[in-house]
Amino acid sequence: MSLSLDKSTWKRVRLGEVIRRSRTQVDPVSSGVERYVAGGHVDSEGVMIERWGRVGDGQMGSTFRYVFNPGQVLFVSARPYLRKVGVPDFSGVVADKTYVLDAIPENGLLQEFLPFLLSSEAFIEYATAEATGSMNPRLLWGPMQRYEFDLPPLEEQRCFADLLWAVERHQLTLVAEDGALRAALAQFCSHRFASVPTTRRLGELTATRSGPSFSAADVSEFPQGDSVPVLGIPNTKPDGSIDLSSVGYVSGLPQSTAKVDGASLILIRTNGNRDRIGNVYLPPTVAHGYAVSAFQFLMKVFDPADRKYIYWVLRQPGMQAKMSEAASGTTGLGNLAVRWLNEQDIPWPEDPNARTAIIGLIESQAAAADLVRAELSALATFRSSLLAGIFGSAK
Structure with missing residues (x-):
C-alpha cells in the first residue's frame, strides 16, 4: 500500500527539538504510588499499556522512581529492537532505563503522534544502531535526541494520529475477541471429549x-x-x-x-x-x-x-x-x-461417523476464531504500511 503523501511542507527536525524527558522522582512507597511499569509490561505489537505491577509486590527494583502520568509516552531504552513503546492511561513509576516523554506542541509535535514515531521501522533501526553495550544494549538519551526525521504540520499529524489510534483500538478489540473465542473453543473441546464413554x-x-x-x-x-x-x-x-x-x-x-x-x-x-x-x-x-x-x-x-x-x-x-x-x-x-x-x-468413539461429527462441531467454532486472527494479521500489515508511508522504511 502506498500513501503517495505530499511531504513538501514537512520540516526536517531533530527529535530532541520536539520532545522533552520528564525526570520527576519519588519514593513510590512513601508517596503512595500504586503501580509500576517494567519492560515486560510493554508489548511490542501496539502502543497501549494495559499491564503493570503493584508497588510492594516484591518484584520492583530500587530504580523504579521516575513518575509518569496518563498520556505520557514510555520508551524502553534497553534493547530498542524490541520496539517497546507505550502510552498508559494510569499513573505510576518506571525504572531509569525507561524514558518518560512529552511532545512539545509549540515546537511542532503532537503528543498523540509521538508513540507512532517511536515505534516506526526507521526510528527503531536508528535506535538499534546507536545503542551501546553488548549484553543489554541501550539507546542513551543523547543519541536519541539526535535522531532526524521529517515532521508533518500539526494538522496532518492530527489526521495521521486519529487514523493510527483507530487502528490501535480496533486491534485491542480483536485481541480481546480472539481470546474469548479461543477460551470458548477450549472449553467446548474439553466438555465434548469428556462426554465420550470409550x-x-x-x-x-x-x-x-x-x-x-x-x-x-x-x-x-x-x-x-x-x-x-x-x-x-x-x-x-x-x-x-x-x-x-x-x-x-x-x-x-x-x-x-x-x-x-x-x-x-x-x-x-x-x-x-x-x-x-x-x-x-x-x-x-x-x-x-x-x-x-x-x-x-x-x-x-x-x-x-x-x-x-x-x-x-x-x-x-x-x-x-x-x-x-x-x-x-x-x-x-x-x-x-x-x-x-x-x-x-x-x-x-468406535463409530467413525461419531468422530467426524465431533470434529465438524469443533472446526465450525475454530473457523470463527481463525477469521478474527486473520483480521488481526491483516490489520498488523495495514498498520505497518501506514507507519512506513508516514515515517519511511528502515534503510
Missing part, C-alpha cells in the same frame, strides 16, 4: 518418533545437494501456527528419517518452557516432505482420516497440561517420552 491407547492409533540429531554445521539457509528442509522449534509457534518463512536445510540425514505427510502431526518433545511441551501442530500440505528436529516428535496416524480427531484430542487444555506435567527433568529442558505418550488413553 477410550483407546494412543499407541494403538499412531506411531511416534523424534526427529534426527544434527550439528549446526549441517544446516544451510538454502537447499544443497541431498539436504532436507527441517522444521525446528522456531517454526512451531506458541499460537498453534506453523511458520515456514525461515526453514533450515540439513544435509546428511539418514534415509530412514521420517518425513511429514498427510498422516502427520508434530508435537514439541523438548523445551525449557514446560507449557510448550506437548504443543501439537497440524502441518500444512506445503510442508509434506519436511523432517522435524530432535526437539520434536513426528507422529503418524495409522488412519489419516483420524488425524484431525487426534489433533484436537491432544490440543485440548487437559491433555496439554498432562503432557507438560509428564515431562522429565526438574530444571532446564524438559523431555516427553514416546513410551508415556503411547500409553495414554484418549477418548475414542
